[in-house]
Amino acid sequence: MEQENNNTMPKYSRLKEYLKEQMKRGVIAPGSQLPSENMLAEEFKISRHTVRQALNDLENEGLIFREQGRGTFRSYPTSGKGKIVALVTTYISEYIFPEVIRGIEEVLSAAGCTLLLASTGNDQKKEAACLESLLQQKISGLIIEPTQSARKNVNLKYYRDLEKRGIPYLMLHAYYPELDPAYIIMDDEKGGYMAAEYLIQLGHKKIAGVFKADDRQGVKRRDGFLKALKKYGVKITPDLLGAYETAQLYSYPYQFGRALFAKGEQPTAMVCYNDQIALMVLEALRDEGIKVPEEFSLLSFDDSSLAVASEVKLSSIKHPKAAMGRQAARFILDMIEDKVIKVRQVYQPELILRSSCRALV
Template sequence: MEINFLKTILDNREGCLIVAENLPKYQQLKEFIIRYIVENNLNAHDPLFTENELAAKFNMSRHTVRKALDELENEGWIYRKQGVGTFCADRSVIKKIDDKNIAVITTYVSDYIFPRIIKGIDQVLTKEGYTILLYNTNNKIEKEIDILENIMTKNIKGVIIEPTKSALPHINIDYFEQLKRRGIPYIFINSYYEELKPSYIIQDDEGGGFVVTEHLIQLGHRNILGIFKSDDNQGLNRYKGYIRALRQYGIKIREDNIVWYTTEEMRTKPQEMVKKIFEGTGDKPSAIVCYNDQIAMWVIEALRNLGLTVPNDVSIVGFDDSDYAVLSDIKLTTIVHPKEEMGRQAAKALFKLMEMGNKAFENPITICVKPELKIRTSAKSIEAKEVKV
């Protein structure tokens, strides 16, 4: 690689420090250089930018540039030869500052089922002397990209990741190819990006959707509303299970009995559609299959605002057996999500992948947890004609 080429890169990287503008200038410069090394797969001894080039391009003092380069050299990313230049260090001998770090990326951190999943992961990692670098995407694709770019600049041993909007075509697949090239194994939890054919641990969401719907059918319900999330694979698969149960029991599938919502619509559309359906004319659903427990509780609130009670007027079932399922006066019938156990299994599987080296990408570990129905009081039996399978 020629210095002139590096100068061209600098000339075309306007605004490249903006991603970290809340950090001190020297730290921003450090992250830029690390990211440049990682993204371009630089080899040991490849030349890097000179102090003069960096100072001129980013309008920084020589003191600031030198501080950034000093820290990068101390951390083992670069080395300098006086009068010759700055060069990429041999990555195989980089100081093991982050030698026992595992990146854990979830869609959310502080609510719903995620704290208990993280707890299960931490139980295994801490026991083995590893530290969690915890990130959350808030289920935003751009945030996931930022996080993946960030972890590329760190020495990590592996990644456990819950994918963002897994039902959508993704623009971040290249980042996982970078992890593969660097020999860093990863495992998905709850869902996965099918294009990668990766290691994963998931629930049988289609089977779970079938089980909760079948439960309502066996209680005598025939007019069953389904509410599903459209931008992740869990929602699509739970919908498939719902449809399969209706078909298996010979119940007519009604398009107006299916409500779809996206991440951005989560707090509004399910409740709005329930209000519209139950205030309308015609035959009302006697039961509702909800995408998860959180949606179920919001739907119960919407029904209460209409003067309806659960389960006397409408039966409700959820998914995940979260705290929502038992904290309310309505105890929710739901599919069990083995949160901590799935976290532990994900961490143990990652260790196996780490031991496999490059073969981890050729022989992925795939685990699918079968559904278990937890019956409580949110669904009740009604009179109906017998339905034969």
């Protein structure tokens, strides 16, 4: 693997590769004895010292163990147990991540693996630091939610490094097309389209939208949203289209909500990037004295616990959350076991109707 089997490779390395291959193929079963050092030396026409060099390496890698006077044996592979799978998300406590993480942890712990957790705060510098420290650990696989996925990623080299080391990784929620990785995502564009279409079919003509600008999910949802407006001939008004970045998360949505009616436009409905945003907009609308859903329809994404916690139960586009996490964990385990090379799954959006939208009469 490391090099070709040509003669440029040192003899002890060739022996190592040979033995590894034999183990992989099952010719040398776990627990069974390897040929003695002298036999290997004779067979490969190399000195015993060179054989020992190879065996020392294999011993350090944990593939074999030796007992003085008895012989050398293949060690019992721990069969996936005790492996570490790393998870890097943008956030840990916010939004729907806790549930996704729970789903992942569920499957991993059931498989006897442990979960190494890190978060980036959606900051590429922190993502670099995370990957840096994860690469120091002996991780068997990585599930990662890309950071500011709509921007150019500066940390591609870490992913290349993972590939070099043969550590599989799986991207969640979004992915960098340059890497052509395994991924599990939502069909966010379709989701955006469905959201807008639903409001249009309720009779809304002036529909606002606010989306996250630095995540691919946000861009996709907006694209689908605009696509639906265009398809149904609904006018797209710049004033009604909001965009924010991570840093503005706690200020922009409320302000946008307060400013919605200031500019003469009189929107009757709105699509929000997610429930978190929708609640902030809801707060703004309440402060403006506008009642939801009587005077204004609100539709958002992710169907999080927030959607049912408020007095107005939000209609929202479902996110599989824990199920997606479990699926991601199963996939990465399969990838670690070499069962599958590259998985790709796209969840179809589904609209959960509650009481935040109303048909215009």
